[in-house]
Amino acid sequence: MRKLLSVIHFCLLLTLFPLFTYSQNASNAIIENNVPSDTSKQKDLLDIGKSILKIKPKTLEEEKNKKAYFSILPISGELPGGGNILITSTTAGFYLGNRDSTYLSSVVFTPYWNFRSRFGIPLRSNLWLANNTWNIKGDTHFMVYPQYTWGLGGGQPSEDKLLINYNYIRFYQSALKRIKPYFYAGIGYNLDYFHNIHTDYPTGLADFTGYNYGTEEGSNAFSSGISLNLLYDTRNNSINPIPGVYANLIYRVNSTLLGSNSTWRSIYLDARKYIPFAKRPGQQNVLAVWSYFWTVLDNHTPYLNLPSIGMEPQYKSGRGIEQSRYRGKTLIYLESEYRRDITNNGLFGFVVFASINSVSDTDNSRFKHINPAAGAGLRVKFNKGSNTNIAIDYGFSKGYSGVSVSLGEAF
Template sequence: MSSKRCLIYIPPEPRDTTDKPFSFSVLPLTTDVPGGGRALVTTVTGSFYLGSRKNTNLSEVWFVPYFDFEGRYGLPVRSYIWLDRNKWALRGDMRILKYPEYTYGLGKLKTDDDKLLVDRSYLRVYQQIFRQVSPGLLLGVGYHLDVNSKIKTNSQDPTLTQFSGYNYGTTNGTTSTSSGISFDLLYDTRGSSINASKGSYLNITYRMNPEFMGSDRYWHSLYVDAKKYYRLTKSPERQNLIALWSYYWTTFNSNAPYFDLPSIGWDDFNTSGRGFQQSRFRAKSLFYLEAEYRKDITRDGLLGFTLFSNLNSTEDYKNPLFSKWSLGVGGGLRIKVDKLSGTNISLDYGFSRGYHGFYITLGEYF
């Protein structure tokens, strides 16, 4: 006589953590500055719930100031706020930057060694507000302002106009302004964006920049961003998953200023393109795809590792979108620093043909 026993796993009820109003993590580090020197960077993340954890997503704020001792600095503040029961969501992105960066012109016509150092000041003010129309689905509107000023190259170098062959927002000493509104669709069932372990994400933003709102010239763009997370274990306490990310970013005419064009590493959170120099590719249209495997090393989740690979394609004067691809790969370690938000220190190494580098941040890259 034999018997069979059926074991059914019932996950524990999530604990309401509204009694812990706020948690934060800090990560100081130094990094190389394009053109020489090093800068001090401090990443601060804050996490909190504005409702019950059972039906309200985790709200997050990121502050990443950096500076060197030669008058270069950056003051970026980003926020992703969820109100009680996710009825409303607010997303903000404000930056004041004065920093040089390398640029490689448009598309993939230049080699990794053929780059130009450009200095500029940059002001960004983005604010979007979303209203829930069904669970996980929200519609919204937003205001977007980009001001690039004091654009210049070294006197012995060509101007950005000469280097890129692009005439909008590239003249030395000039200022380009883009000011406009957006219409947005947001679908987010992740619960947290700092270290998502389940759910899906979709953001569609259509942006218009009319002259009557202060833009130098009219241009419009479309940004479609999608993420999906597949758990490979039933245990909610263990990290073992595959994360997928893709975005498509395009401008519909040629009037967009140079630094407002789609560019690798300039997505919403500046996290795409591990294995590439930031701004390595810039074009009228950009398509990006990334896959990452994440797994805990220790049973308590203190240590983990990740393996990732990404692809991107751009459109230039000679090559249409999807005709040429660039591949980046790498891996890294994870160190958990806050269990409430799932925040960890991400230590990654990525490389591509002609470039390699280390990447350090708080939280996951997507």
């Protein structure tokens, strides 16, 4: 077990290495705009639709000067506790400056509804101002949320779970200024409000989890704080990165002076590297590696704010693992994915992925359990201008398997 944890720590340090080498000439590793400058040989679903409707395609010059790309996908998914939900995923990619010197900005809007009492309105934005002088990120959620929990630690049987109901409001905003090429620093504001937390468990959530903060039946958990942010990012396109490196450090301080129920702090460290093997620009042949370390530094952190799988800021980790399956005061995660085109025109592709995670146990804060997952997926090019794929993934782990459909890559 110690050897496995050593491997996790080594891989985390390996993916963080580019953070300390930002002075190198990263432009040699970046394809312009992260999409081929000539997309005439590429094909997407929009091309097929235009062909069916006999709509004349735009000229190469018109496509090159285009600054906004939209993708929309209505899908159905399963709801925790039973039932289905309708999800409409909309992704907008656009340039807020010259394409040659400004990264692609994105806004993702993914509302869902089960036609009764369950719904969610999440909106995420990642904006790059002209010439990449500023990076402004936003994450706003309003959810009426059922979610399973298995308590703390990683050793609980899959059937030993409890359904929690609550309303959730999230408001995260940050602004980062470029300090050096690819390196940014800034501040943010983070708000989490969990309202009317309740379960059907006879003795309540506190008894089920053995945790006394933010678990009282019918209680509210309010956390409000500032964050200090460091970012290193050489990816031109965050929707579907081909080459590049990403590293993000967020230190969050919640205080009763800002309205929090308690004072607590957290650290989130996220690192990703994309290694291209393609011989021509725009071709999908990439090995992607993602690792994050997430921990809280105080004992009064509300239960639903504790690190848990699939609940990191992007809600993307742990494909093949049920959301919040593992929760603890510290979580370590590592995932790798190989992405490859099937057709030369880029319309179809595939991925294979595998991940491991571990959370600290409650008794001694050690990492006793390693939780693996794996899977594969199909990719269909929806919009070649923003390099947006429809991602259909099948993932599995011990005691669970599932299919997910989304716009864009997991990371």
